[in-house]
Amino acid sequence: MARRSYFRDYWYTPATPKEVEGGIKAQSKRGAFTQKWWGRRWIETLESFNLGARLSRGSSYARKGQVVSLDIGPGKVTARVQGSRSTPYKVILLFKTFTDKQWNTVIEKLLEEPIYTARLLGNEMPEDIEGVFQSAGLDLFPGRYKDLETECSCPDWSNPCKHIAAVYYLLAESFDNDPFLLFTIRGMNRETFLKKLRESGGELVAESAGPEYDPVPLTSEPDVFWGAGLATEASIPVTATPILHASIPKRLNNVPFWRSETPFQEVMNSMYRAASQFALDAILKEEEKMDA
């Protein structure tokens, strides 16, 4: 660990990391990183470490897009974070994974109340899921420092450093959109989890693919073939533009690990609004033409 005072006059420029193009950017520009309770709960752990200024630097790293890559695997998150040096630092977070047996216990308990499955299917973490894990003797969220091992290749002596904090913040945000990632770091991915739910519950039946259409041979009846009588059809009523734009993307939350400068929902909002207005104008123009 190099001492900062020694290098200060030569090349060290504090708090001005090298700019990154196309890094992962937190979608919240200020305030809390997450809208959901489980994201907040995740951050509580980090914030309990009293990191002081490192915490705010970490959050500004996350918002500026200093995190170049982020991989979530069972028990392990690896990331590369661009600091002031030319090569990004490597960050590793290690988590304790649960055994199959432990997971089975959890799943059994989850099946007792349909709300758990229902919420999880909609990408929402059930409110009292922590209690379910606890009753199986497990902690879903890392509670204490020794629950998670972290490393960073940066010269900072503190652990967690701002790079780790940045990764931690981005993780919190990604959990907002996909709570299953929380399970992934505990060794259970989404597909396996849902499979287990189905197998043990028997009440989670997925639909076969949407409606299927049968082939329809062409008719040789001239009037039907040519579509006579279409002209006399009543016209189709027109709908109004929604008051709230891009409501479907909003309901689906952000796309995880967003890298563009403009936040995802902002992009969607402007595109949806433009489309809706464009189409309504086109309809009204038509109606007026027909009226005249």
Add this chain to the structure above:
Amino acid sequence: MIALHVSIMNGEAFLWGERGNGVTPSGSTQPFDPSAYPYDPKDKGLREALKIAAPNVNGSKYAGERPVVWLPSRGNVPLRSSPVLGLAPDQRAKPSMRPYRVSVKKMSPEELLEIAALADAHGNAGAGVLFGPSLRWCARALKVMLNMTVKEAFLPGLAHAGNHWEARWMPLPGEYDEQELDSLSVKMPGAVRCMSDSAELSPDTPPRLITNHLLARGLDFLVRRANSRAEESETHSGHGRRSHASLHDAWIDALVSDDAIVRWSDERELQEFAAVLEQWRRPADTVAHSKYRFCFRLSEPAEDADGSGAVWNVDYLLQPKTDQSLLIPVANVWNVISTASRQLEKLGGKPTEFVLLALGQAAGLSPGVAESLKHKHPGGFRTDASGAWHFLREEAEALRAAGYAVMLPSWWVGRGPARKLGIKAIAKSPKMQGGSGMTLDMMITFDLSASLGDDSLSMEELRALAGLKAPLVKIRGQWVQIDQGQIAAAVRFLEKHDRESASARDLLGMALGADRQFGGLPLEKVEADGWLNELLDKLSGHRDFEIEAPPEQFRGNLRPYQERGYSWLTFLRRWGLGACLADDMGLGKTVQTLALIERERESGETRPVLLVCPTSVVNNWRREAEKFTPSLKLLVHHGPQRRKGESFAKAASKHAMVVSSYALLQRDIQFLKDVEWAGIILDEAQNIKNPEAKQSRAARTVHADYRIALTGTPVENHVGDLWALMDFLNPGLLGTQGAFKRTFYQPIQVWRNAGAADRLRTLTGPFILRRLKTDRSVITDLPEKIEQKEFCTLTREQASLYKAVLDDMQERLESTDGIERRGLVLATLSKLKQVCNHPAHFLSDGSSLENRSGKLERLEELLTEAAELNERMLVFTQYAEMGGLLQRYFQDYLGEEVLFLHGGVQKKKRDEMVERFQKTDRGLHLFILSLKAGGTGLNLTAANHVVHYDRWWNPAVENQATDRAFRIGQNRTVQVHKFIVSGTLEERIDDMIERKTGIAGQVVGSGEKWLTELSNDELRKLLYLSADALGD
């Protein structure tokens, strides 16, 4: 003529054409290449047709071999899409499908949408080009797509396409959209999916799949275009192919770029991102692509319960998209042996994942749903009045927006009786002043109180309600939603203002439902006593207005319904209220109006009435007035010699009626508006439907005691036109144009809101009287045949031709005699009649027909009106050439086939025409017949209008022709229109026949020979052109 068709093959749209020809390939022995489409217009023909129909659409070459269309055929002759293009070979054999190679133009989504929009707005594409039904179907599909785009029913995605990735907008049909798409698919003409690469197998692609393809491409295009437009206008630099900082930037760019290609080199990252997006979309996809829709149903507490302790239920239900009559309670889904389970098994298994997902998402929107999920096998939840209110007010809307169906009690959605808190006004009629002091401009004071539905609420009751905290209260056996803020506002307002005043006219408007608020509450009801009450009752039809006796000087009889119409006009006139008489054509709007004017004169009116009508009927008015009200002095104000300014005012004041045209109303408004008019009457009042038009503005500036509009079109169906009409008749009744657009036009026309339509009807109904000929319950005494002479005018061109022909004759008349003279007279006569028909008829030069003949203009008006009511018309002419001109002109004008029967049509073909005309239930509004070939024998009772475009001057022959429609089998009133050009030989000969004077006896039955016996002087008197022949 070319018809354009569009077919979809492998998700791509192709335009192709069907050339019309006079000759129909007959029989199966016709030698042509069996695989080539005989009506193929080829590339050149397609290009030319597109230039006319859609100048912005070029289409692109199709790289492959010419594709094949499978068409219904007899033998190896493909059947026509429309009889306009030619008739099918007449064979009994059932048609079969055969493949034909055809030239095509590939349409980009943009081009397809452009041409579909054109097909929607115009029935026919332009001279010689027709939009086929397949294009009209595309127009409908476009509407659905636009609607889905407005509603934002789509999501972005990333799809692998061959060797690259594309950013695409994918449709996410909501519940309502699914239904539209289904019905669209059912209606898809076979022509849309008849194209294939193979001449071996006839295509059988499911229509819904084609709809889905089209939707996916169209919607992607619309969203893309909307955003590329927005981007272009914001920045100019938007289109440089810049390199992207991240895959996400590349994707966003590709979502609005024309080619949709995501430019990013890392294949693995692309794959991962595609998976991320799919995962992200999954909750929405699962719901949108389910076989079911998820419903919430709120039901109110059982009868005996009331007040705050009552239990409300919200039930969860599944409704199969394929059978919406079925509602399966989710509570039973969990039970293995329930009927519900059996039903679901039949439909393809239990959708428990869908149920849980749906509930899981709804849990975030409704606390009740979240709570219900704490128990196994949720089926609904119970709540109290305040929970129910919250569900009604907030959760229901949020759930609907999230794609759920929500069923609420009828009283909430407004289907039941309205139980809204409102204001009631109670007016006392002021004492009538002695004499005629009664006017709607007098001020009336009225008391205000609160009301709930039909019940009045006293201040005490209102205050008591304000004290209740529950948002839903049961009052007199019905649940009512109470907004505490509104109640408080009402209490505050009514404590200070329990009395208001307004003019009687305003008060009438309010009573009829004009939008008005007091203290933030809508005015719901107006009660009045005395004469005001009586007037209101009469206006709203609760009480009959007095039936008036016809004026003394009126010549002729008013039929009972006409007497009623005349009395109605008198009633509204007495109150200075504007009236729109919109009786069906032929019911005698003219006589009812004349009777009113006569009545006014008899009761002391000395000021003139201004009557404005289209030039083509100016002479009609003159003639009708002469016949029914000869004591009314009438001044026709038109033609270049008309009086102006002071001189006009002076002349007008000496007449009872001034008849003028819309063109002159606008041109002469400066001095027309200075005259003191008793009334202003607009005939064919649809002429002022555009409020911005100069003539509409001019009409509004004329001051008069009363205003009447006459029209034969169903005004109430043309919401957009109603404002201008009412603004002329009763200014202010419908508010400003902007307010009207907001409160009526858009809700009715665009959103098809039935409530708004009802309100508009109550508000305007009292001022519109429309009787239909078909309404035999009202009009019991209608004769089965109404004969009417249509007095037409000449255009300037016609007049100068008429004069030229006449001059030519006169010059030569002096120097001829004997057979030569006879020939000259007959030739002249024939030429004059041709000029009266149409300049192009006389000139035989193939020139265009539009706006050159008074008769044609009148025929256009009559035909438009008839076609709008889906009534059909026979037009007789003695000239085959004129018939041909009319056929071509109206084929283009109506965008449909026009039949023409003349001497050259073979017997077999003739029978076929008659049969088709009699049997069809759409189109074929016009059947043109030459008097000689079609005047006898045929049975054409499908028509109930007969026009004699030119005259044979032999009533017997004309009646015989009329009898084609007026005969056994006819169950409607037949209207006969005889066209006569005023101020020409046509009018004079008609007069002679009518009066049976002079040589009339010779005239009838002897053709036109008698004319040659006239002296030069007599001839001149008969043929000369008088001033009233000229239109403007």
